Amino acid sequence: MDRWFWCDSSLSSGEAVAASAKSIRLYDGDKKTGYEDGHLTLTNQRLLWRHESQSSSLGVATEPANSVKASGSKKIHTGILGIERDIQKKQEAASQNISRAFEDLKNLMGLAKDMVSLSRSISNKIKEHSVSADDTTQFRSYLLSLGIDDPVTREKYGSATQYHHHLAREVARALEEPVQEAGGVMLLSEVYCRINRARGLQLLSPEDVVQACNLMRTLDLPLSLHTFESGVQVVQITGLDQDKVVKDTAQVLACHEGDGMSAGDLARECGVPLLLARERLLQAERCAQAVRDESSEGLRFYPNLFFSRS
Amino acid sequence: MTEFEWPWQYSFPPFFTLQVNADVRKTQLDAWCALVTSWGKQGGVTQIDVTEASDLAVFKNASIHRALPPDGIQVVLEELVRRGNLEWTDKTKRRGYLLWRSAGEWGTQIYKWAQGSSRINTVCTLYELAHGDETADQEFHNLDGDILLKALRTLEASGKAELMDFGDNQGVKFL
Numbered sequence: 001m002d003r004w005f006w007c008d009s010s011l012s013s014g015e016a017v018a019a020s021a022k023s024i025r026l027y028d029g030d031k032k033t034g035y036e037d038g039h040l041t042l043t044n045q046r047l048l049w050r051h052e053s054q055s056s057s058l059g060v061a062t063e064p065a066n067s068v069k070a071s072g073s074k075k076i077h078t079g080i081l082g083i084e085r086d087i088q089k090k091q092e093a094a095s096q097n098i099s100r101a102f103e104d105l106k107n108l109m110g111l112a113k114d115m116v117s118l119s120r121s122i123s124n125k126i127k128e129h130s131v132s133a134d135d136t137t138q139f140r141s142y143l144l145s146l147g148i149d150d151p152v153t154r155e156k157y158g159s160a161t162q163y164h165h166h167l168a169r170e171v172a173r174a175l176e177e178p179v180q181e182a183g184g185v186m187l188l189s190e191v192y193c194r195i196n197r198a199r200g201l202q203l204l205s206p207e208d209v210v211q212a213c214n215l216m217r218t219l220d221l222p223l224s225l226h227t228f229e230s231g232v233q234v235v236q237i238t239g240l241d242q243d244k245v246v247k248d249t250a251q252v253l254a255c256h257e258g259d260g261m262s263a264g265d266l267a268r269e270c271g272v273p274l275l276l277a278r279e280r281l282l283q284a285e286r287c288a289q290a291v292r293d294e295s296s297e298g299l300r301f302y303p304n305l306f307f308s309r310s
Numbered sequence: 311m312t313e314f315e316w317p318w319q320y321s322f323p324p325f326f327t328l329q330v331n332a333d334v335r336k337t338q339l340d341a342w343c344a345l346v347t348s349w350g351k352q353g354g355v356t357q358i359d360v361t362e363a364s365d366l367a368v369f370k371n372a373s374i375h376r377a378l379p380p381d382g383i384q385v386v387l388e389e390l391v392r393r394g395n396l397e398w399t400d401k402t403k404r405r406g407y408l409l410w411r412s413a414g415e416w417g418t419q420i421y422k423w424a425q426g427s428s429r430i431n432t433v434c435t436l437y438e439l440a441h442g443d444e445t446a447d448q449e450f451h452n453l454d455g456d457i458l459l460k461a462l463r464t465l466e467a468s469g470k471a472e473l474m475d476f477g478d479n480q481g482v483k484f485l
Contacts, residue, residue: 288333291324291327291331291334293326295326300323302322302323302324304334305324306338307334309318
């Protein structure tokens with residue numbers, strides 16, 4: 001806590017008067033004190049109050065003396081070396097920020113603002129200085145893959161249901177095309193990864209993604225959540241023709257009448273995740289389009305010759 | 311004896327895994343029952359021991375490295391029992407008579423033969439029926455004694471025959 005103290009009225013070296021006023025009385029809170037009709041001087045280091053009759057002043061330091069010293073020592077490194085050190089220091093601070101940000105998600109959320117402004121300043125620098133064309137395009141593509149400009153956040157929507165409703169819409173909007181490209185079905189885990197990648201920094205928790213996907217059906221969105229009997233959850237195009245999927249699977253199986261197919265074979269052939277390939281085969285089995293063969297070689301599926309041949 | 315002609319299912323690997331889909335399993339069990347009975351008929355197999363069933367050629371195909379697992383064999387045998395093609399010898403269900411014709415069908419066939427060869431109201435010994443020269447061209451020739459007895463019992467139950475005991479030999483009178 002700062003207090004008034006008696007000190008020398010004369011200015012020390014480097015001290016300069018900034019402002020001064022006459023006939024000033026000091027108060028202790030609301031109470032008047034005996035220190036009245038004085039001369040107040042504000043310097044770059046102190047605030048001084050002096051009665052005309054006295055030679056010494058009452059003073060309060062406005063700035064810690066040692067910081068003045070530090071700024072003085074900094075001045076020594078001017079020139080190119082100094083600038084270089086300055087830049088290096090800034091870089092160190094930035095890289096420290098980055099590594100601290102990735103320590104855990106909590107920190108990341110806390111530092112999100114700094115990170116955003118950092119990325120902005122980088123992009124501004126790129127605009128100002130002509131960095132090589134390759135670097136610029138690469139950086140642009142990074143920024144573009146961050147995707148959603150204005151992610152739905154919990155803070156923006158008060159109630160949890162409102163938040164999930166908006167989130168469901170956002171997921172459907174962002175992922176309709178990728179899901180269509182993947183053949184109409186995408187594993188929930190992949191949906192989680194993709195939406196978080198698209199949002200960049202406003203990360204979602206797995207629970208929120210599941211909640212949002214659960215709501216899709218009620219909102220009449222182009223995507224909806226589907227749970228297989230095995231418990232595997234996928235997001236698929238609403239109204240995806242299950243019969244067609246089964247028929248497609250049966251068609252692929254028919255080409256392997258002799259040796260059958262494992263889930264891995266189907267995954268490779270159709271370019272779908274292993275888990276999804278397995279679900280497709282099981283679904284085909286439920287529709288009597290495939291039959292299983294359990295042996296030491298693992299679980300394989302064959303076309304249902306029991307029906308087609310007899 | 312001619313080589314048994316295995317059906318196509320026998321070299322189809324999923325045939326040796328019990329199918330999960332109920333409809334498919336039904337078709338699969340149909341095929342199994344048909345295979346076991348026709349195989350038994352061809353090879354003259356009259357009894358199946360549950361503990362040794364997994365060694366039977368019908369339940370494994372070495373050329374495709376597949377064998378019906380024990381619980382699968384159990385299901386097939388139970389299905390055969392349900393269809394009347396297998397009868398347990400006792401309550402422990404460890405052995406069963408394989409009836410590629412059910413006892414009732416055998417009975418009808420024997421009665422038809424008896425009618426055709428004017429044996430109504432006459433008495434035959436069981437040995438005569440199974441091993442006599444006159445039945446040599448009949449399907450029930452060399453039929454297992456126990457199964458023959460079961461067949462005749464079904465006739466007795468429907469009032470078409472009467473079993474008689476001659477001490478160490480048994481006979482039957484067709485009515």
